[in-house]
Amino acid sequence: MTETVSLPKAMLRGFSMKCPNCGRGHLFGRFLKVADHCEVCGEDFTPQRADDFPAYLVIVVVGHVVVPALLWMEMTYAPPAWLQLAIWLPVTLFSALALLQPTKGAIVGLQWQLGMEGFAATRRAVVPVRNSVGSAGRISDLSAVVRRAKAEA
Numbered sequence: 001m002t003e004t005v006s007l008p009k010a011m012l013r014g015f016s017m018k019c020p021n022c023g024r025g026h027l028f029g030r031f032l033k034v035a036d037h038c039e040v041c042g043e044d045f046t047p048q049r050a051d052d053f054p055a056y057l058v059i060v061v062v063g064h065v066v067v068p069a070l071l072w073m074e075m076t077y078a079p080p081a082w083l084q085l086a087i088w089l090p091v092t093l094f095s096a097l098a099l100l101q102p103t104k105g106a107i108v109g110l111q112w113q114l115g116m117e118g119f120a121a122t123r124r125a126v127v128p129v130r131n132s133v134g135s136a137g138r139i140s141d142l143s144a145v146v147r148r149a150k151a152e153a
Helices: 007-015 053-077 081-114 119-124 126-131 142-152
Strands: none
Touching: 007 081, 053 081, 081 119
16 A cells, blocks of 8 residues: 555554455454455564453453443342343453454554554565555565565565
8 A cells, every 4th residue: 555554544444353554354364363464455464462452451441331330220220139140241241252353453453553563574564565566556566575675674
């Protein structure tokens, strides 16, 4: 791509589980397994190191939503404990599972845009790719670009 992707745009693309570079390719191969590369633009995702950070963020967000709601229900209606468990355990489980993959995608988008971890090497390799873009907007010789990027690194 010839345009620079902003941080919010890269994170939003990651949150929507798309490639932070092009916004079209799939970021995940399986539920929480980040794909090796984008099938559309070829961006390499192997340097990503999201690790446990997305899970911590999901715990904080879900906890800050579920706990006040649980306390409000307890103070307002005082339902029995079994009913509280029947309501809040599934709500907590499904909301955490629903947020985990998009949050990991946003963290990968953050790492990609800032050049964190191994993405710094791929960010340096962007300059030769931009110079070799032809008039039709396609990369003319990708193998030559990769060789030049490896030689510069």
